Amino acid sequence: MSTDTTNGAVIFERIDTWRTVLKEQFDFIRRDNLALAGVLIVATFILLGVFGPMLAPHDPIEHDMKTEDGSIMRLSSPNAKAPLGTTAYGKDILSQFLAGARPTLIVGLFGGLGTGAIGFLVGLVSGYYGGGVDEVLMRLTDLTFSLPFMPMALLLLTFVTPNIWLITLIIAGFLWKMPARVVRSEVLSVRQRTFVKSARASGASNLRTMFFHVAPNVLPIGFLYTAYGVAWSIAAQASLAFLGFGDPTMTSWGRMLRMVFDSGNIRIAWWWVFPPALGIAAITTSVFLIGRAYEEVINPEIEIE
Template sequence: MSTESASYRARFSDRASRIRSQFEFLAQDRLALTGMIVLGVFVFLGLFGPLLAPHDPIVSDVHTKSGEIMRLQPPNAAAPFGTTEFGKDVLSQFLAGARPTFIVGLIGGVGTGALGFLIGLVSGYYGGWVDEFLMRLTDLTFSLPFMPMALLLLTFVTPSIWLITAIIVLFLWKMPARVVRAEVLSVREQTFVRSARASGAGHLRTMFVHVAPNVLPIGFLYVAYGVAWAIASQASLAFLGFGDPTSTSWGRMLRMVFESGTIRIAWWWVIPPAVGIAAVTTAVFLIGRAYEEVINPEIQSNK
């Protein structure tokens, strides 16, 4: 029992060390560090934003001291981010809208990167009919454009955060799968992989213990890109009117200001969600850029 416990602690320590090394690696790049800070703020808002909102973003109205509803008012003491045409607090909508955006971005991005990584890993490692089947499936996914297919699917069902996330993962895993497969095809021919197989290691152990760690930076890269893709896709769907009607998101805020016809006037209503989406997607791409420099040394040499 003590041996098993020691082995478990050793594995846990090794995983923690790998995660810590990733953060240390990102902290060495100023742009990536900036991206991590912005992403950290986004995560905080995603977790606690609705709790920090001073008003209910859907039900509550902002009133003047005389009791009148403050409609389309620029930033003021009562509403630091201004109000909407219906007198709703833009700050409260912004804080509450961070959570749906965070959920779709995190789960959609991680799901996209993880699914693409696994499919590319299995396809590249096994080759043969497994590779043929998975790559034809990938080709089929490439032939189906995301936005028209997403709009088609959401036309027949009531949109929800979880359904939108599932659609994003379903259609956006194709790119990481292709790239990971190409890298695995090279790694599997290395001497250490052949030695592992010759020493009696099974396919699963060889694939996940010896091959996967060597293509893991690509996985991290596409998880980072996947978060940005997921957030942008969710915002686009919400802006087109196919977002979750039961929740406030940054994309839905842009949709509401567009529908109100005040998009050229109510700048205080447009800027918070637009800047939020732009800041998070840019931060994620800065982090992804750091990993891309590891994968592609030519980028580093051209600096």
């Protein structure tokens, strides 16, 4: 058999391994009604993030909602012209809500993926190699644990102009520590199993053994903490925006809450508060429902009513 044929067979074997693992995850999600509901909410959120600004009936910042006589509709409750009402500045809340889904999606998706990916890789490498590699990576993880996220994020954003990608990077750079710890603990157990030792004995390289024998067996933990990472990222972004450290060029759900707070109408204009608050609550709850399903598999002793 030629070298090219052998390499092709190995590549297809690797693809099939990961394809099988991913198919098992999707089949698993379909069997849990709450997790499936969470996936549907996340899918809706993604669609809003992609198409929301295009669906917005008005410019969320520039357009002023006006009455028939030409006066600005300030703090108008939901009506036919403004289905979700207007802000104290006469802006359409529906348009702001739809436009605000995109930055929330960007931070949630890429912050969650970054958190899950960095934590998974650090935990995988640390647990598999052990020794000096483990020592260095775990001390770095300990350092990250010692730095509180919110004060450090506020400190970093004080000296630069916040933008959506910088905020995402800061979030992923601080939140990967928990998945790294958990994945490492699981890898320490998996690497002692017979099939891993057999792979090493058959001459498989460390990278091949780590990614195609160990990694698929801890992948559910990666999915779990990626889901949690999405929720953490959205909550962190909303908190930073509410504190005035969000991207000033973009409307986000956290910034909407900041605006209603600054206007002094947070106890009055419920129609201004509820859309972004419910949006944040719905998406964070949905990803936790997905994570809940994985947690039952990872730890079968957990009994969830």
